[in-house]
Amino acid sequence: MITESSHPELLRMTGIIKHFPGAKALDGVDLDIRAGEVHCLLGQNGAGKSTLIKVLAGAHQPDAGQISWRGETVRIGSTQAALKLQLAVE
Ligand SMILES: Nc1ncnc2c1ncn2[C@@H]1O[C@H](COP(=O)(O)OP(=O)(O)O)[C@@H](O)[C@H]1O
Numbered sequence: 001m002i003t004e005s006s007h008p009e010l011l012r013m014t015g016i017i018k019h020f021p022g023a024k025a026l027d028g029v030d031l032d033i034r035a036g037e038v039h040c041l042l043g044q045n046g047a048g049k050s051t052l053i054k055v056l057a058g059a060h061q062p063d064a065g066q067i068s069w070r071g072e073t074v075r076i077g078s079t080q081a082a083l084k085l086q087l088a089v090e
């Protein structure tokens with residue numbers, strides 16, 4: 001049986017908001033990922049997929065929201081900071 005303890009939570013993004021001039025790219029996005037899971041991010045052009053991943057990669061700073069990684073709240077202030085956390089985006 002798969003239990004929560006055998007698949008601990010890796011990533012939790014909560015209430016992520018990101019505005020660009022003239023566009024609200026992310027409007028309170030929540031995403032939870034546990035170890036071993038594979039997720040597919042789907043949405044039409046302009047839905048905010050790339051922006052969400054760029055927030056995770058430290059390439060964009062969210063206007064609001066929280067990110068927890070391996071159980072700790074983190075601020076991913078740069079792409080270098082993401083890599084330091086072992087968050088790699090290809
Ligand atoms: N660097 C940027 N500057 C201004 N607007 C942007 C920028 N990046 C994305 N956007 C806008 O944010 C919205 C989401 O874009 P994006 O995350 O690229 O969507 P997707 O990857 O799902 O196609 C769109 O309206 C897009 O035009």
Ligand SMILES: [Mg+2]
Nearest residue numbers: 046049050051
């Ligand atoms: Mg995209």
